[in-house]
Amino acid sequence: MMNLHTYADEASCVRELAAAIAAILGQAIGEQGRAGLAVSGGRSPIALFEALSNTELDWSRVDISLVDERFVAPSDPDSNEGLVRRYLLQARAAQARFTGLVSDPASMAASLERANQATGELTLALLGMGEDGHTASLFPQAPELAQALDPAQALRYVSVTPESAAHLRISMTLAALLRARRRILFIGGAAKRAVFERACITKTKAMPVSFLLDQPDSPIDVYWHP
Ligand SMILES: O=C1O[C@H](COP(=O)(O)O)[C@@H](O)[C@H](O)[C@H]1O
Numbered sequence: 363m364m365n366l367h368t369y370a371d372e373a374s375c376v377r378e379l380a381a382a383i384a385a386i387l388g389q390a391i392g393e394q395g396r397a398g399l400a401v402s403g404g405r406s407p408i409a410l411f412e413a414l415s416n417t418e419l420d421w422s423r424v425d426i427s428l429v430d431e432r433f434v435a436p437s438d439p440d441s442n443e444g445l446v447r448r449y450l451l452q453a454r455a456a457q458a459r460f461t462g463l464v465s466d467p468a469s470m471a472a473s474l475e476r477a478n479q480a481t482g483e484l485t486l487a488l489l490g491m492g493e494d495g496h497t498a499s500l501f502p503q504a505p506e507l508a509q510a511l512d513p514a515q516a517l518r519y520v521s522v523t524p525e526s527a528a529h530l531r532i533s534m535t536l537a538a539l540l541r542a543r544r545r546i547l548f549i550g551g552a553a554k555r556a557v558f559e560r561a562c563i564t565k566t567k568a569m570p571v572s573f574l575l576d577q578p579d580s581p582i583d584v585y586w587h588p
Contacts, residue, residue, distance in 0.1 A: 375587035402490035403442025411449035430499035432529035495569025499531035
């Protein structure tokens with residue numbers, strides 16, 4: 363249910379992970395004609411996005427979206443969409459079709475409604491994790507957490523109000539993440555490794571990532587570098 367891949371350094375981890383992601387997307391394109399990739403934001407995926415953007419793949423057949431977003435305009439420096447545009451939708455990957463989550467920066471309700479119109483199977487959810495155990499924007503102590511973690515949740519995205527981080531969020535729900543064909547968690551550093559190891563032992567709302575690590579029917583690959 364969980365495969366841990368560890369590397370001696372970030373460069374080798376990024377190289378292997380970019381190749382693994384391209385193989386997963388390439389297989390889906392071969393089988394279904396298109397592939398769907400939902401990515402995380404934050405700071406961690408920058409080198410991975412740069413490597414992926416130069417990876418050989420029929421990117422014109424890839425639909426890229428986000429597992430979560432800060433509710434800010436795409437031009438805001440904190441926008442995950444902005445990060446994806448700057449680092450992933452470049453070079454070869456500029457051919458991909460991208461759909462962001464904040465379609466109306468003046469209205470969370472309108473943006474959420476639009477985001478939830480997305481249909482079709484997601485091939486791969488590429489997740490990150492914060493040192494507080496959040497993944498996507500599933501934050502501990504958020505008032506919407508129970509709704510977002512509900513295994514019967516039909517919505518793909520919900521709004522989340524983090525207590526400990528900036529900006530109102532839009533997050534993919536746990537149920538939608540578990541419905542994706544594949545999941546990859548990409549983390550770096552000793553502090554995140556320690557959080558991850560604690561989350562492997564205890565499934566708890568104090569570390570929402572723990573709900574992704576113990577799912578026999580929805581396995582996850584974890585890529586870690588120091
Ligand atoms: O706020 C967020 O944080 C997590 C982790 O970010 P990082 O900067 O520690 O890599 C990220 O996965 C998520 O997409 C983002 O919105």
